[in-house]
Amino acid sequence: MHLEATNRTPEVLISDSVLEMKGECYPEDITAFAEPILELLAEKLAACDSFSVSLELRYFNSSSAKFFFDFFEVLEETAAKGKSISIQWRYRSSDNSMKEAGEDFEEDMEVADYQLVEI
């Protein structure tokens, strides 16, 4: 899957063992945006031994926060089943909002390898 970025949605790339997301996330319809991604992610996670995720967001709205919460929950559950999951939350050094958001999600990740990366 490769979705080009729009002014309201990030670029999304999903292959067999990698998911990358980069840009802004405040879609007109969060469900229409989130569902295909979560479905494909579940498929790829079921088929893989290890999976890595890289997120580099500039902004996401509160409706999208629920999507990211569900997204990380799926990753943590998969890691808890014994698969190797690594996540990078990349944020710009001066972007406190995105740093804090990354720290918020980090709190719930116990088994999955989760790293905050300043860029």
Added chain:
Amino acid sequence: MDSHDFHKLLLSRGTFFCYSGLLSEEVLSAISGIVREQVSDIDHDIDLTTRVFGIFIEQAQNIIRYSEERLAEGGIGTVAIGHSKEGFVVEAINPMNADKMLSLKGNLEELQKMESKELRKAYKQRLREGPPEGSKGAGLGFIEIARKSSKFEFDFVESPELLFVLKAWIVP
């Protein structure tokens, strides 16, 4: 009020963006890019401008989802952003249902009392528990506005229909 007085009023308040009328997701798509650019042109601090933009989006989506005066595509209201030497202010005004006033007032007063740690906790708790009854989003919008603003105030004004006014300040 004459047109030129309206013009002067906006300038005197430091209002550099104002939209009034039907707000829909489609309208928001059309204006959000330029709002982001305008805010970034005024101040180059990424953290500050992301907070201003984030609060603008939450306020606009509140009008789209909850304004009492509606069309199929969205809600009627006004959203404005101003700037002065103190910082930014994002304002939203929309008609609301009087039945919801007390519970909204209670929610917002509770958020006003919270410190940043408590707001963070409330945000995470809401994420885990899911949206409350009647929410059309994640139920996080006001918590997000409280978290990202330096302070916010609200008011209910009878004019004669009931208007909900929300004003958030974002200062460096």
